Amino acid sequence: MTDLFEASGVHPPDAPLADRLRPRSLEEVVGQDHLLGEGGPIRRMIEAGRLGSMILWGPPGTGKTTIARLLAQAAGYQFQQISAVFSGVADLKKAFETARGRRAAGQSTLLFVDEIHRFNRAQQDGFLPFVEEGIVTLVGATTENPSFELNGALLSRSQVFVLKRLDDEALGQLLTRAEAQEEKDLPLTPEARHALLALADGDGRYLLTMSEVLFGLAGGEPLDVQALAGTLQKRAPAYDKSRxxxxxxxxxxxxxxxxxxxxxxxxxxxxxxxxxxxxxxxxxxxxxxxxxxxxxxxxxxxxxxxxxxxxxxxxxxxxxxxxxxxxxxxxxxAPKSVGVYEAYKAASKAARETGSLMPPAHIRNAPTKLMKDLGYGKGYQYDPDTPEAFRAPTTSPTRWSAGSSTSPRARGMRRRSGSGWSAGRPCGRG
Incomplete structure (x- = not known):
């Protein structure tokens, strides 16, 4: 499916609502004022009249494709789009050669790569010479963390801009535009309208898709929250166990x-x-x-x-x-203590640094006469036989033990009440 905010011209009346509401200028893009508003980094690029390569990182339905199209439009660049899902080496070569021809004719190219993280490392490296030579201005879109999925060399030649999930205010603006487009109000109670925004989970495209279903309902009483839940399928939360x-x-x-x-x-x-x-x-x-x-x-x-x-x-x-x-x-x-954690780290560090350091002679094993003659076990006292039934610790490279008053970050144990929650009564906060 094409992006909600992809710039477009006139759409046929039977086009999906998301298509008909695509912004035609950067001012119409909602929810990304930190990038596109006054003083925003992308806004400054446009005002300077020169675009740099960039990676747009954000969840679905936040305007990545649209921003790329509108950037090309605002800066006078030729827009060219490929998808890492459907494109291979041959497609990349063709895109670069086309851009090279445009450059020779004095025309700049904005190459938009959707799902750029799906290209492997070698394919990503293939962009580098064309970006460095200025043959293309690369704008990549990804829903994955670029620091994990993209080559360091490619990241060093691009700026990473983070697109935010659309908040209720931005989603509300989309609903207002949708109602103006359809020339009627959504058949929802105020509570159900708020629930609809929650169901969208920050995705503007998904919000308009659900709205189109609601606009198509036959006339009647506005839906309450329960009726809305029965009409629309709840969206699964965005969660990827490997990402x-x-x-x-x-x-x-x-x-x-x-x-x-x-x-x-x-x-x-x-x-x-x-x-x-x-x-x-x-x-x-x-x-x-x-x-x-x-x-x-x-x-x-x-x-x-x-x-x-x-x-x-x-x-x-x-x-x-x-x-x-x-x-x-x-x-x-529960009360918290990192005494054992810190003591074990210190002991491990000391063990690595001291190598094959022998224990003191008095606590060495002495199963033979020769070993006893060499002083193994000499002077050892059996703790239960001492008046206190406990002797001072034997010499240790760490010089301190778990929970001792001298161990760093472990001076005593701490107990915090947090929110005041305790078993048997409700949480202190909602």
């Missing part, structure tokens, strides 16, 4: 637990489960939190985390997910 969104959400979950905020931790857990994340992956991460962030401050936490994993194994979904939620709340409200 950046996965790492962003698991980071948010872990840091919420670490920050003793059970409300936030439950929310991010639910987001990942609703997006289709493997619950056992989450269970493994919860066990890690218990070891890494709580440790000796609450040794029970590791048992709770492992029990949650075993419970999910036994019950499966959806009941087993409640065990994961219970573990997350326990960990978020």
């Amino acid at each position: 950046e969104e996965h790492y962003n959400l698991i980071s948010a979950l872990h840091k919420s637990v670490r920050g003793s905020d059970p409300d936030a931790a439950l929310y991010w857990l639910a987001r990942m489960l609703n997006g289709g994340e493997d619950p056992l992956y989450l269970a493994r991460r919860i066990v890690r939190m218990a070891v890494e962030d709580i440790g000796e401050a609450d040794p029970l936490s590791i048992l709770v985390a492992n029990a949650a994993k075993d419970t999910y194994d036994f019950l499966g979904s959806p009941e087993g997910e409640l065990a994961l939620a219970q573990a997350v709340v326990h960990l978020a409200t």
Whole structure:
């Protein structure tokens, strides 16, 4: 499907609503004022009359293709588009040769590459000489993080601009334009109208597609939220278990637990489960939190985390997910200590630096007479036989132990109440 905001001319009356509402100038693009508004970096390029190569990174339905077309229009460049999904080496060569011919005739070319992250590394390298020579001004569009998916050499020759998901204000502007185009109001109550914006999840194209369905309904009473849900299929949340969104959400979950905020931790857990994340992956991460962030401050936490994993194994979904939620709340409200974590890091560092350093003679094993004659085990005291039943620690390269008052970041144990949430009563925040 072509992009919602792709610049276009007149469309036939039976064209999809999204086609008929495509912006015809950059001023009509909604939701990207940080790039296109007064003082925005792309606006400054246009005012200077010279475009640089760029990567437009953002979710679907936010205007990547449209901005590229309108940029070419505003700067007087010839617009040429290819898709990394359908194009190969032959298509790229043809595009470059065409652009070279235009350049010889004094015409600049804006080469728009949709889904540019789908080109492999070698294909991406093929752009470099043509960008460097100025044969094309490259504008790539991607929904994936460019730092993971694009060559460093290509990124160094381009500016990366991040397009934002459309907020309610921007989506509301689209609905207003749609109603003006159709010359009638959407058959929705105010509450249902707000719910429609939520269903769009920041995607303007999807919002207009749903609106077109609603405009086609026969006359009658405006739909409330429940009737709207029965009319439209709820969109699955944007989540890819192998992409950046996965790492962003698991980071948010872990840091919420670490920050003793059970409300936030439950929310991010639910987001990942609703997006289709493997619950056992989450269970493994919860066990890690218990070891890494709580440790000796609450040794029970590791048992709770492992029990949650075993419970999910036994019950499966959806009941087993409640065990994961219970573990997350326990960990978020538990006192925190990184004493063992820091002590082990220090011990590992010392072990690497000291190599084959021998233990002190008095704590070496002495199973033979020769070894005893060499002083192995000499002076060792059996701790239970001492008056205190405990002796001072033997000499250690680390000089401190987990939880000691001298260990960095582990001076005592901290307990934070977070939002004030406690088991048995509702969360303190909505």
